[in-house]
Amino acid sequence: MHTVFSDGRVWPTIRVEEAWREGLDVIAITDHIEYRPFRQDVVGDHNRSYEIAKPLADKLGIVLIKGSEITRAMPPGHSNALFLKDCNALDTKNYMDAFNEAKKQGAFIFWNHPSWWNQQPDTTLWFKEHAELLKNGMMHGIEVVNGGDYCELSHKWSIEKNLTLLGTSDVHNPIGMDYDLANGERRPMTLVFAKERTEAAIYDALMNRRTAIYFQNKLIGNDSYLKPIADASIRVERVERNGRRVSVTLYNNSSVPLTLTKVKGNDPNLAFFREIEIKPHSFINFNINETMETKADRFALKLEVSNFWVAPNKALPYILDVVESQRLSQQ
Numbered sequence: 001m002h003t004v005f006s007d008g009r010v011w012p013t014i015r016v017e018e019a020w021r022e023g024l025d026v027i028a029i030t031d032h033i034e035y036r037p038f039r040q041d042v043v044g045d046h047n048r049s050y051e052i053a054k055p056l057a058d059k060l061g062i063v064l065i066k067g068s069e070i071t072r073a074m075p076p077g078h079s080n081a082l083f084l085k086d087c088n089a090l091d092t093k094n095y096m097d098a099f100n101e102a103k104k105q106g107a108f109i110f111w112n113h114p115s116w117w118n119q120q121p122d123t124t125l126w127f128k129e130h131a132e133l134l135k136n137g138m139m140h141g142i143e144v145v146n147g148g149d150y151c152e153l154s155h156k157w158s159i160e161k162n163l164t165l166l167g168t169s170d171v172h173n174p175i176g177m178d179y180d181l182a183n184g185e186r187r188p189m190t191l192v193f194a195k196e197r198t199e200a201a202i203y204d205a206l207m208n209r210r211t212a213i214y215f216q217n218k219l220i221g222n223d224s225y226l227k228p229i230a231d232a233s234i235r236v237e238r239v240e241r242n243g244r245r246v247s248v249t250l251y252n253n254s255s256v257p258l259t260l261t262k263v264k265g266n267d268p269n270l271a272f273f274r275e276i277e278i279k280p281h282s283f284i285n286f287n288i289n290e291t292m293e294t295k296a297d298r299f300a301l302k303l304e305v306s307n308f309w310v311a312p313n314k315a316l317p318y319i320l321d322v323v324e325s326q327r328l329s330q331q
């Protein structure tokens with residue numbers, strides 16, 4: 001996120017308060033090192049936005065990560081360095097000196113908006129400079145989502161090159177100017193699977209690729225993370241047979257809508273929906289109609305959670321296990 005200490009339009013404490021109102025746990029302000037249009041009006045100290053925001057973050061219980069955006073021409077373009085100790089040390093003439101310094105400070109570094117039209121006007125390219133950064137331990141992650149944009153190629157690279165997936169708002173305006181919060185719209189977020197709510201645990205998770213992305217009611221990430229989320233979210237609440245018709249009630253125990261889509265390979269004797277959406281914390285009913293009555297009390301429906309993306313153009317496969325004796329659970 002940006003503040004007036006680079007090209008953002010808000011004071012640093014506002015970023016903390018916005019995050020608190022949206023229920024975020026962890027944020028990072030990463031003002032541009034090299035681009036500060038308000039340099040006449042604010043001090044040229046790259047640590048300052050963090051220092052101003054930190055007391056309020058502590059008071060509101062938000063983990064504020066210190067960072068900067070290394071803002072260079074393509075290649076290598078822009079990168080965020082998080083967990084910095086002194087952002088001023090990244091203010092160097094050559095970009096490699098800035099990356100070396102970030103590495104020396106133990107930063108988690110990720111490539112920002114690789115497909116940004118301003119720097120990659122026609123096609124999104126992986127330059128030899130990026131290969132060099134990766135090889136030298138100066139690229140740990142990549143933005144797959146930036147603001148309103150999902151980059152399929154970044155998603156592919158994150159898998160091929162073993163990079164941490166990041167989804168960021170990169171917000172410059174007051175958050176409510178870019179997102180319709182009152183109507184439930186939310187900024188993109190990185191879900192960090194940290195073992196504790198501490199900077200050290202968050203650092204460990206980021207360095208070890210334990211993230212997924214929440215973006216426009218979709219989750220993007222490795223199936224080893226999205227599968228347990230789907231399992232914990234989808235509950236079969238009730239199953240009742242009436243002749244050839246089996247009616248099923250599902251519950252979505254999550255804050256994300258779930259789109260369940262039928263895939264190939266289902267029992268041809270069973271007719272059921274092509275696609276259903278279960279709203280967050282809501283129930284839905286559907287029927288399974290048997291062409292020939294079997295009196296079976298268990299069905300394994302082959303589906304996918306089509307708003308959970310485990311790779312470009314690949315949704316999470318999901319077997320819905322419907323057991324007739326199931327009744328309202330105590331959960």
Ligand SMILES: [Zn+2]
Nearest residue numbers: 069078112113
């Ligand atoms: Zn940028």
